[in-house]
Structure formats: structure tokens, C-alpha cells
Amino acid sequence: MPIPMHDISQWYNEIVEKAGLAEHSPVRGAMTIKPYGWALWENIQRPLDEAFKATGHQNAYFPLFIPLSFLAKEAQHVEGFAQECAVVTHYRIHTDSQSRAVKPDPEAILEEPLVVRPTSETIIWHTFKKWIRSYRDLPLLINQWANVVRWEKRPRLFLRTSEFLWQEGHTAHATAEEALQEAHRMLNLYADFVENYLAIPVIKGRKTPTERFAGAVETFTIETLLIDGKALQAGTSHFLGQNFAKAFDVRFLTQNNELEYVWATSWGVSTRLIGAVILSHGDERGLILPPRIAPLQVVIIPVWRKEEEKDKVSAYAHALADHLKKKNIRTRVDDDPQHRPGWKFNEWELKGVPLRWVVGPKDLEEQTVEVVWRNTNERTTCNYQQAIESISTWLENFQKALYQRAQERLNRHTHYIDSYVEMRRILEEKGGFVLAHWDGTADTELKIKEETGATIRCIPLEAESEVGACIYTGRPSQQRVLFAKAY
Amino acid sequence: MPIPMHDISQWYNEIVEKAGLAEHSPVRGAMTIKPYGWALWENIQRPLDEAFKATGHQNAYFPLFIPLSFLAKEAQHVEGFAQECAVVTHYRIHTDSQSRAVKPDPEAILEEPLVVRPTSETIIWHTFKKWIRSYRDLPLLINQWANVVRWEKRPRLFLRTSEFLWQEGHTAHATAEEALQEAHRMLNLYADFVENYLAIPVIKGRKTPTERFAGAVETFTIETLLIDGKALQAGTSHFLGQNFAKAFDVRFLTQNNELEYVWATSWGVSTRLIGAVILSHGDERGLILPPRIAPLQVVIIPVWRKEEEKDKVSAYAHALADHLKKKNIRTRVDDDPQHRPGWKFNEWELKGVPLRWVVGPKDLEEQTVEVVWRNTNERTTCNYQQAIESISTWLENFQKALYQRAQERLNRHTHYIDSYVEMRRILEEKGGFVLAHWDGTADTELKIKEETGATIRCIPLEAESEVGACIYTGRPSQQRVLFAKAY
Numbered sequence: 001m002p003i004p005m006h007d008i009s010q011w012y013n014e015i016v017e018k019a020g021l022a023e024h025s026p027v028r029g030a031m032t033i034k035p036y037g038w039a040l041w042e043n044i045q046r047p048l049d050e051a052f053k054a055t056g057h058q059n060a061y062f063p064l065f066i067p068l069s070f071l072a073k074e075a076q077h078v079e080g081f082a083q084e085c086a087v088v089t090h091y092r093i094h095t096d097s098q099s100r101a102v103k104p105d106p107e108a109i110l111e112e113p114l115v116v117r118p119t120s121e122t123i124i125w126h127t128f129k130k131w132i133r134s135y136r137d138l139p140l141l142i143n144q145w146a147n148v149v150r151w152e153k154r155p156r157l158f159l160r161t162s163e164f165l166w167q168e169g170h171t172a173h174a175t176a177e178e179a180l181q182e183a184h185r186m187l188n189l190y191a192d193f194v195e196n197y198l199a200i201p202v203i204k205g206r207k208t209p210t211e212r213f214a215g216a217v218e219t220f221t222i223e224t225l226l227i228d229g230k231a232l233q234a235g236t237s238h239f240l241g242q243n244f245a246k247a248f249d250v251r252f253l254t255q256n257n258e259l260e261y262v263w264a265t266s267w268g269v270s271t272r273l274i275g276a277v278i279l280s281h282g283d284e285r286g287l288i289l290p291p292r293i294a295p296l297q298v299v300i301i302p303v304w305r306k307e308e309e310k311d312k313v314s315a316y317a318h319a320l321a322d323h324l325k326k327k328n329i330r331t332r333v334d335d336d337p338q339h340r341p342g343w344k345f346n347e348w349e350l351k352g353v354p355l356r357w358v359v360g361p362k363d364l365e366e367q368t369v370e371v372v373w374r375n376t377n378e379r380t381t382c383n384y385q386q387a388i389e390s391i392s393t394w395l396e397n398f399q400k401a402l403y404q405r406a407q408e409r410l411n412r413h414t415h416y417i418d419s420y421v422e423m424r425r426i427l428e429e430k431g432g433f434v435l436a437h438w439d440g441t442a443d444t445e446l447k448i449k450e451e452t453g454a455t456i457r458c459i460p461l462e463a464e465s466e467v468g469a470c471i472y473t474g475r476p477s478q479q480r481v482l483f484a485k486a487y
Numbered sequence: 488m489p490i491p492m493h494d495i496s497q498w499y500n501e502i503v504e505k506a507g508l509a510e511h512s513p514v515r516g517a518m519t520i521k522p523y524g525w526a527l528w529e530n531i532q533r534p535l536d537e538a539f540k541a542t543g544h545q546n547a548y549f550p551l552f553i554p555l556s557f558l559a560k561e562a563q564h565v566e567g568f569a570q571e572c573a574v575v576t577h578y579r580i581h582t583d584s585q586s587r588a589v590k591p592d593p594e595a596i597l598e599e600p601l602v603v604r605p606t607s608e609t610i611i612w613h614t615f616k617k618w619i620r621s622y623r624d625l626p627l628l629i630n631q632w633a634n635v636v637r638w639e640k641r642p643r644l645f646l647r648t649s650e651f652l653w654q655e656g657h658t659a660h661a662t663a664e665e666a667l668q669e670a671h672r673m674l675n676l677y678a679d680f681v682e683n684y685l686a687i688p689v690i691k692g693r694k695t696p697t698e699r700f701a702g703a704v705e706t707f708t709i710e711t712l713l714i715d716g717k718a719l720q721a722g723t724s725h726f727l728g729q730n731f732a733k734a735f736d737v738r739f740l741t742q743n744n745e746l747e748y749v750w751a752t753s754w755g756v757s758t759r760l761i762g763a764v765i766l767s768h769g770d771e772r773g774l775i776l777p778p779r780i781a782p783l784q785v786v787i788i789p790v791w792r793k794e795e796e797k798d799k800v801s802a803y804a805h806a807l808a809d810h811l812k813k814k815n816i817r818t819r820v821d822d823d824p825q826h827r828p829g830w831k832f833n834e835w836e837l838k839g840v841p842l843r844w845v846v847g848p849k850d851l852e853e854q855t856v857e858v859v860w861r862n863t864n865e866r867t868t869c870n871y872q873q874a875i876e877s878i879s880t881w882l883e884n885f886q887k888a889l890y891q892r893a894q895e896r897l898n899r900h901t902h903y904i905d906s907y908v909e910m911r912r913i914l915e916e917k918g919g920f921v922l923a924h925w926d927g928t929a930d931t932e933l934k935i936k937e938e939t940g941a942t943i944r945c946i947p948l949e950a951e952s953e954v955g956a957c958i959y960t961g962r963p964s965q966q967r968v969l970f971a972k973a974y
Contacts, residue, residue, distance in 0.1 A: 023614075023617075025549070025550045025610070025614070026554060026557070026610070026613060027550045027552045027553070027554060027601065027610075030550035030551070030552060031550070032547070032548065032549050032550065032614055033547055033548035034547055035545035035546065035547050035629070037547075038545070038546045038547050038548055039545075039546070041548075042546070058522035058525070058526075059522065059525045059526070059529070060519070060520055060521055060522050060524075060525050061519065061520035061525055061528075061652065062512070062519050063512045063514045063517035063518070063519065063650055064517070064603075064634055064636065064650050065514045065517060065573070065636075065650070066514070067513060067514060068580065068589055068590070068591075069589070070513070071580070071589065072589040078580075078582075078589060082579065082580045082581060082582070082589075082592075083579055084578075084579070085577075085578070085579060085580045086552070086575045086577070086578055086601070087575060087576065087577040087578070087579075087580060087591040088573045088574060088575050088576075088603065089574065089575075089576045089577065089591060090572075090573070090574040090576065090600075091571075091572070091573055091574070091638040092569065092570055092571070092572060092574075092638065093555065093558070093565075093569045093572045093574060093602065094569060095565075095569070102555055102556070102558065102559040102565060102569075103555070103600070104555075104574040104576060104600050105569075113577075113590070113591050114514065114573075115580065116551075116575065116603070123512070123513075123514075126513060127510075127512070127519055130510075136825065142522070146634075147551055147633075147634065149551065149552075151578040151579065163550055163551050163552070165548065338623065
């Protein structure tokens with residue numbers, strides 16, 4: 001059942017907190033990730049980390065603090081991040097002898113202020129200078145799992161928080177072609193992951209110069225469409241050209257014995273992906289989690305009326321759970337006597353567990369189990385052996401059904417529009433993706449943004465070229481671009 | 488072969504950098520963990536994380552920044568950490584219009600400064616207040632993997648860095664007994680891990696009040712003895728009593744419907760463990776890594792003289808590697824044509840890979856392999872099938888041999904001393920652990936520290952009580968305590 005769209009924001013905040021994913025912290029804009037939310041993040045990290053390693057990347061770890069002067073070395077970069085930097089200025093606190101108040105110690109001011117990393121290009125390229133001497137050291141393929149800080153004016157759990165967790169890949173290459181290839185490779189890896197694990201279809205594209213990462217030559221993105229018709233940038237991959245190599249003087253000796261600047265990429269996805277999952281699949285009863293990342297795939301709830309039935313039914317539930325665990329299905333039995341079955345049904349629906357198995361005295365007698373699908377609310381009773389045999393198929397089908405539903409929504413809300421009036425109407429009334437012609441100028445892009453609130457999410461990579469007229473100026477255009485209001 | 492003790496510090500720094508574990512960063516006191524060092528950390532994290540989960544703990548994540556007022560709530564706690572806090576005071580930077588210098592924006596000063604977490608008790612107990620209502624919410628068993636910052640005056644890679652990575656467990660209980668039990672349980676978990684995975688024997692004990700964690704009622708520790716005769720605290724577990732519950736007003740409704748303050752523990756181990764591994768097992772040729780955590784357990788090096796032998800020998804090496812990988816042995820073939828075998832032998836010895844397999848044309852012909860043990864330099868040639876069959880046993884034996892050697896060193900350098908003169912002489916000449924009687928006063932503890940440089944590492948938990956006279960004052964004592972110079 002659909003969520004009432006007028007209070008989607010309230011629905012989102014409630015679900016995130018009630019399902020035990022995260023909560024606001026006393027530090028403005030920062031969140032506390034609760035155990036259930038963290039388990040989800042672990043299930044996102046693991047397959048991503050494996051995919052990075054399988055493509056030859058190595059993990060490393062660089063300092064949290066970046067000297068201010070490093071950030072300042074790449075002009076666009078510092079301009080892009082200046083507005084949202086947390087700055088460390090003191091290295092000690094002390095108790096004021098008069099007021100007894102605890103304060104930064106005025107005797108302990110850092111010679112050079114340190115920025116808490118908003119992203120790590122500068123500290124990493126400073127380090128790469130030491131690591132790269134010749135073509136033999138290339139490509140250098142590094143990834144880091146870390147926390148970063150970007151001061152947020154309008155924070156939103158998972159979607160936009162002052163501190164967030166992410167991975168950032170940073171690679172160095174001998175040629176522009178190879179670096180561009182890497183940027184594409186990682187974009188495709190992200191797209192595959194988001195589609196196959198999070199069950200969210202994405203549109204791959206290039207960002208316009210206005211929307212590029214600060215310091216990039218080209219930014220690639222995967223854009224998703226959420227249930228409220230807004231777009232979310234789910235991951236980006238940047239071709240950095242030689243910008244950072246030049247800013248940090250990183251050159252390598254080629255096979256021809258010449259010194260050349262190195263070519264670079266960087267790419268990242270963050271805890272924001274959890275926000276994408278919630279806002280792609282959730283419904284009025286709460287989360288719906290894709291089985292491949294769900295912390296629990298099956299919850300088994302024993303129900304009984306008479307006290308003497310309790311132990312037997314509970315034992316049956318645990319026996320079923322053991323079967324499922326042997327098949328590596330993430331399973332939990334909820335036989336907590338403090339809550340009634342109805343309460344539990346609601347609770348686990350809220351938490352988005354894909355399948356609920358309910359077993360009562362009659363099921364025990366007949367060796368059956370009632371299976372309830374979280375996404376469709378469909379229910380069926382079947383023999384327990386059959387249920388155990390079918391479980392992997394059921395979960396796979398669940399995963400596919402989620403993806404398909406999201407894909408259908410994306411199709412339904414993608415509009416090919418050639419009239420600016422119509423575009424404004426759609427963006428205002430329904431939201432969604434608008435594919436329209438654009439004359440390629442930042443000026444037009446800005447005016448459309450000011451008038452409609454929509455930005456160019458990307459210039460799709462897989463679209464056919466199509467001659468047309470800019471929806472705003474009527475000037476010629478070679479391809480439709482993707483407009484949407486975005487998070 | 489032993490390391491020359493007079494330049495152990497230089498040896499340590501060289502090994503850490505040359506083996507590719509870590510390096511100093513441009514940010515004072517912070518390090519860059521390089522890929523090989525990170526792989527080691529992953530192999531430490533994984534079994535620890537599994538052990539925490541197996542004992543009922545859940546991971547979560549709390550904010551990096553702690554409002555200064557939170558830190559100030561527990562008086563001892565703030566006093567203990569005041570000297571080493573990095574403080575965030577601004578949330579924006581800007582470019583000075585005149586000098587063009589990039590500076591913290593004077594218009595963007597935080598109302599309340601934020602401390603970069605040196606540990607998370609305060610922010611976590613602020614949050615626990617929301618999570619704990621009644622006895623049903625207890626015990627609450629939380630763990631966090633995170634980076635923390637403690638400004639270091641004398642930084643040392645892994646052993647003492649301004650930023651380090653760790654896990655911090657934080658638990659809440661209904662009774663003092665249960666919390667104490669938890670503190671002991673985690674101490675034992677740490678001891679088992681360090682002994683079984685890192686192959687380092689530990690002494691479990693209580694800290695003296697002087698050496699306690701700031702805010703703890705009781706601090707338990709595992710102490711190790713390194714090759715240079717110095718002690719290293721490898722992990723601590725704290726019984727926090729009701730100190731943080733009172734500071735943050737965290738009470739719960741008991742089964743008798745009364746409101747009581749909650750009892751707490753916290754416990755942590757950090758990237759410092761990597762320093763312990765290096766300084767427990769290394770020798771003059773570099774690292775020696777315990778097989779259970781070694782990123783590579785076997786390196787296979789094909790050697791050839793004539794160019795036409797190269798492909799065949801290399802193929803043989805890869806075939807062997809495939810066999811080992813099927814047995815989940817972490818294996819790598821080094822057939823890089825740019826380096827000679829001798830260079831490779833040195834390189835992989837430096838990196839501490841437990842077993843080196845060398846294969847040449849003769850081995851191919853006879854289906855043999857030369858196996859070289861990193862710890863003893865022992866070498867043997869045997870049939871390849873036998874080698875593959877024996878590999879798990881060899882690695883287990885390697886692990887045991889490392890532990891045993893470390894245990895013997897610990898025994899050899901543990902001295903039961905009853906004369907202060909003798910104690911000073913030993914501490915000066917040889918270092919090591921000194922078990923001596925102490926009168927239990929902070930005053931004596933401080934004087935011994937000032938005169939010898941040694942601190943009381945712990946009051947051993949598993950020692951027999953023994954009546955004696957304080958080595959310094961002659962006053963009565965019930966138990967020997969463990970003195971040593973420490974990192």
C-alpha cells in the first residue's frame with residue numbers, strides 16, 4: 001500500500017527511528033547508527049569490499065585530519081568544500097580556574113588548523129607522491145573505509161548528515177584512457193551492486209559541469225528515483241584528470257624515461273545508500289528490505305493459546321530455524337513471552353524482514369508452516385520440508401520482485417517532455433524524472449533550477465543521441481538530459 | 488637471530504615502513520596505514536568481531552564529535568583526557584580577500600566547541616539514557632569500531648598515534664556483579680585472542696588506582712612483554728560502576744518497580760596490537776607474522792636460470808598455489824620478472840610471511856618443493872603432494888612455535904625480586920617483568936616510578952597470595968605486583 005505522500009518526510013523519520021536503524025544525536029546533523037542499521041551497513045559493506053578486492057583494489061587508511069594548506073592546494077576543490085568544513089584549532093582543553101567552565105585551552109592553539117576530512121583527495125595525493133616513482137608503481141588502486149564530515153545545514157538521517165560513513169576509492173594511472181576506464185568500471189560496479197543487492201534500478205550518466213565534484217574533470221553518477229518522485233544520487237565516480245597530480249606534484253617516470261603527471265580517479269558510496277533502500281521499497285507499514293542485504297531474512301513466530309502448547313510449538317520453531325541456519329539463511333525465532341503475536345507481526349513488518357513464518361499447534365501437528373511475504377502480504381501454508389527446500393528460491397524471487405516493482409515505478413515516472421509548461425506541471429504535481437532537451441549552457445541549467453527546483457541529474461550514458469530543441473531556449477540539442485527534483 | 492637492542496627503536500621504525508605496514512603522515516602524530524598493514528588489521532578485526540557477536544554484542548556507531556559539556560560531566564573522565572583533546576571550533580573556512588590565505592571563517596564559530604572523541608563513554612551514555620527504561624532493556628551489549636584521537640606528544644607508529652583505530656565495547660547491566668562479570672569476560676576474550684591469534688602470552692591483572700582509566704572503578708588489563716624487555720598494555724576492560732550512569736542520569740525500573748542507576752563496563756583494543764605483534768616476534772630480518780593473522784601465509788617463488796625454463800616453472804608455482812588456495816591458505820606467487828630470487832627472499836622475509844616455497848626446474852622434474860620456515864630459517868625439500876597435505880599442520884605448528892618462543896622469553900625475563908637494589912639493577916640492565924611486593928600506596932608507586940622509570944603494570948589476577956614486605960618501604964604486602972618499564 002502506498003505511503004501518504006504529503007507527509008513522506010515524517011513517515012521517513014518515524015520509520016528510521018522506530019525500525020531501529022538510526023536516530024538523531026545531540027551533535028547537530030550527526031546521527032547514531034543503531035544496531036539494526038549497522039547490521040544493514042555491514043551487509044552493504046561486505047559485498048562491496050569483496051567486489052573492490054576482486055577488481056584489484058587494496059584497502060588502506062589515511063588520517064582523519066587534513067592540514068588546511070593541503071585543502072587549499074587545488075583551487076576548485078577548496079572552493080567546493082569551504083562552506084562545510086569542520087576545523088580543529090586546539091589540541092587541549094582546560095578548566096577555567098575562575099568559572100570552572102571547561103574550554104579549549106588558549107595556550108594550545110595549533111600552528112596550522114586541521115580540517116576534518118570532507119573527502120580525502122588532498123591527503124591521499126600528498127601521500128601518493130611518495131608512493132609513485134615510475135610506471136611500475138601504476139596503476140595504484142586504493143580504497144578506504146572511513147568517516148567523513150561535511151557540515152550540513154538541513155540534515156536528514158542517512159540522506160544528509162554532517163558525519164557519514166563511506167568508502168572512497170583513489171586510483172592513479174599512467175594514461176588518461178586508463179583512468180577514464182577505471183572511472184567507468186567503478187560506476188558500473190556501483191550500478192550492478194545497487195541493482196543486484198539493493199534492488200534499485202539506476203540511470204548512469206555524466207554530471208553537468210555545474211554539478212561536478214570539486215576538482216574533477218568529469219563526474220559520473222548513478223541516479224535513482226525514490227517513492228516520492230525525487231531523485232537521489234546513489235554513488236559517484238570521478239575522472240580527476242591531472243588536477244590533483246599537478247596540485248601535489250605527483251609525476252612518474254614513463255617507459256620512455258620521461259617524467260609525466262599521473263592521471264587519477266576517485267569514487268564513493270556512503271551510508272546514504274540505506275536512505276535509498278528505505279525510500280525505494282518501504283510502505284505504510286514500514287521497511288521492506290531486499291533479502292540479499294536484510295540482517296534477518298526470515299523471522300519465525302510461534303503462536304499458542306494454551307500454556308501447555310508453548311514449549312512444543314517453540315521447540316518446533318527453533319528446529320525450523322536450525323534447518324534454515326544450516327542453509328545460511330539469516331533467521332531468528334521470536335518467542336519472547338512478553339509480547340503477543342500481533343505485536344510481533346507489526347514489529348517485524350516495520351523492520352522489513354522479507355519472510356515471516358508463523359507456526360502454531362496445528363502446524364506442529366500437520367508439520368506445516370504459514371509463510372507471509374512482506375512485500376505483497378501474500379500468505380500460504382505448506383509442508384515444512386517444502387518450505388525449507390523452497391527458501392532460497394523464495395528469497396531470490398522476493399529480491400527480483402522488489403527490483404521489478406522499483407523498475408516499473410521508475411518507468412511510470414519517467415517522462416519524455418518537449419514543452420516547458422508541461423515539464424513544470426509534472427515536476428510540481430507528480431515529480432519523477434523528466435527527459436528533456438537542453439542547450440548545454442550553465443545559464444539555462446540555472447534558470448530551470450530557479451524556476452522549477454529541478455536540477456540536471458545527469459546526461460545519461462546509455463541514451464541514444466536525438467536531435468532536438470532546448471526545452472527552455474529552443475536552441476539546438478543533441479541529447480535529452482535527466483531533470484528531477486533531488487535530495 | 489636477536490635484534491641489536493641498542494637501536495630497537497630505529498629497527499622498529501624501519502621495519503614498519505619497509506614492510507609496508509604504515510608510515511608517518513604530514514599530520515603530526517597520525518599515521519597512514521598502508522595496504523599490508525591494513526590487511527593485517529582486517530585479520531585482527533574479523534575474529535574479534537565474530538567473538539564479540541558470539542558473546543551477544545551488537546555493533547553500532549556513535550558520532551565522532553562530542554560536545555565539550557558532555558565530556559565535562561564526569562569529573563575524573565574530563566581530567567584524564569583534557570591534555571590530549573582535539574577541539575573543533577569552526578564549521579567553515581574561507582579565503583581571506585586580502586591575503587588570499589585560507590583560514591577558519593571567523594563568522595562560523597560553533598556555539599559549543601566539539602571534542603573529537605578520545606573515547607566514547609560520554610556520548611554513548613547520553614544515548615543510553617534514551618535506550619534504557621526498564622530491566623527488560625538490560626543487559627545492553629554494544630560495540631563500536633571507530634577512529635579516536637588523543638593528541639600525542641611522543642608519537643610512535645601503531646604504539647602511540649594521535650589518531651588510532653579501535654573497537655570500544657560499552658555495556659549496561661542491572662547489577663554490579665553482572666557488570667563485573669562482563670568486564671572479566673571481555674578481558675578473558677582479549678587474552679584468548681592475543682594468545683591464540685597473535686601468539687603473544689599475556690598477564691591478566693588489575694590496574695592500580697593511579698593507572699586506572701579516567702572514570703573507572705576498576706581497570707583490568709592484559710600486559711605483554713616485548714623483545715626489548717618493555718611491557719605493553721595490549722587491551723583493557725573497565726568496570727565503570729555507576730559513574731557514567733550517574734553523570735548522565737541513566738536509571739532503570741527494576742522488577743520490583745524501583746528506579747536504580749545502571750552499572751557499566753567499557754573495553755577496547757586498538758591498532759596498537761599490530762605494534763605488539765611486530766615487537767613480539769620480529770627479528771633482524773624483519774617481521775614474523777603469526778599464520779592465523781598473516782595476510783599471506785605462503786609465498787611461492789619460482790626460480791629459473793634459462794629463459795626457456797621460466798614458463799614451466801612459473802606454471803608449476805601457480806598450480807601449487809591453486810592447490811593451497813583451495814585449502815583456504817592465503818597464498819601468492821611472486822613471479823615478477825623485475826626482481827631476482829634473492830631480492831624476493833629478502834622482501835618476503837621482511838614482510839614476515841610464515842612459509843616460503845621455492846620451486847625450480849629440478850623441483851618441477853621431481854615434483855618437489857623447497858619449504859623455508861621464516862621463524863627458524865629451517866628448510867626442507869619434499870614431495871609437493873606431501874607439502875600440500877601438511878600445510879595446515881605446518882601453519883598450526885608455526886603458530887604454536889611462535890607462542891612458545893614468546894612464552895619462554897616472558898618466563899626468562901620475569902624476575903621475582905625482594906631487594907630494591909636488585910630491582911633497579913635488573914630494570915636498568917635487562918628490563919623485563921619484576922614481580923615484587925608493594926605496600927599498596929600511590930605514594931610508593933610514584934616514588935618507584937620516579938626512581939626507576941618502571942610502573943606497576945598490574946596486580947596479577949592469577950597469582951597466589953603471598954605475604955611479604957614492600958620492596959620500597961618494607962611495609963606488609965599480601966601479593967606481588969608486576970613492575971616494568973612500559974611503552
